[in-house]
Amino acid sequence: MALRAALRHKCGLSAVLTQLAVGTSHGRVSMPLLLSQQRNRSTASRVSVHFDQSTGVAVMYMQSPPVNSLSLDFLTEFCISVEKLEMDKGCRGLIITSNQPKVFSAGLDIMEMYGKTPERCGEFWKAVQEMWLKLYGSNMVIISAINGSSPAGGCLMALTSDYRIMADNPRYNIGLNETQLGIVAPFWFKDTMVNTVGHRSAELSLELGLLYSPSEALKIGLVDQLVPEDQVLTTALQIMTKWLAIPDHARQITKSTMRKPTIDKLMSSREADVQNFVSFITRDSIQKSLRMYLEMLKKRKA
């Protein structure tokens, strides 16, 4: 009851305490749950958060069909959910995974960058920054349970985690493939990649817009562990237990020491970064590249 009241007080949003049992398909496990998320009256929730108070671990399922692309609506709901967990002192660990088949996240929603006004593009980019800041600077242990492909912004999301576990399925890929769309990953995408795989691998990866198979991603350190597809979430829960055995304050200060310079760099230039994105993405030549890429995606499907 106290937690329920606290959540209401802190978030100003409805928090629903409920006991649920989650099925065992797609690597999901059964556990008692606290479901705490924003309810949207007109649309289905794009994220679903299952919080086990007894372990202090929340599992966040992205469920925005068809491919969990990061639209403004998705990012808004996602950030509210992360913020609520961050404010809940009982929540020490967060696992991010997907409820969509074959895809973790297709990255930024291309339709948010194509044919939109500069104002709308700016609003969208602020939301992308917000997602990165919330995840990369989180006090929680964050583990990505990557149960499908994860290109571009999907890869960025995974890169913000403390640990990445990917399904060992050669049909999936992960990487910052922005140059293949004719667009440029901003400095903070690049810095997050460099911090993870080192300068040379990041340089090759970003310039060529490489998408890596799970085994290639493991080789360069883009992911930390591969497991059979049906074990991604259960492994994430096991690994989380190890991370939570470290005293929070020591781990959090260490994490902050590692990440603060990268975070400060964006914090000190957020507005300039928005202006830079808007002027770049609204160029005719970039809009043409995006249109061609969208057509290619449709053709590939046909």
Ligand SMILES: CCC/C=C/C(=O)SCCNC(=O)CCNC(=O)[C@H](O)C(C)(C)COP(=O)([O-])OP(=O)([O-])OC[C@H]1O[C@@H](n2cnc3c(N)ncnc32)[C@H](O)[C@@H]1OP(=O)([O-])[O-]
């Ligand atoms: C400076 C900026 C930095 C930018 C960073 C980014 O993240 S840029 C983003 C870079 N991202 C990429 O390059 C990833 C591009 N996507 C893919 O490579 C594949 O979709 C997949 C591997 C994620 C899933 O394969 P699959 O065979 O399971 O699925 P499928 O291919 O059949 O697609 C189903 C439907 O979803 C649609 N749609 C897909 N992605 C996006 C999107 N991001 N957005 C919007 N829509 C998207 C697709 O058109 C199709 O629509 P339709 O025809 O039904 O109306």
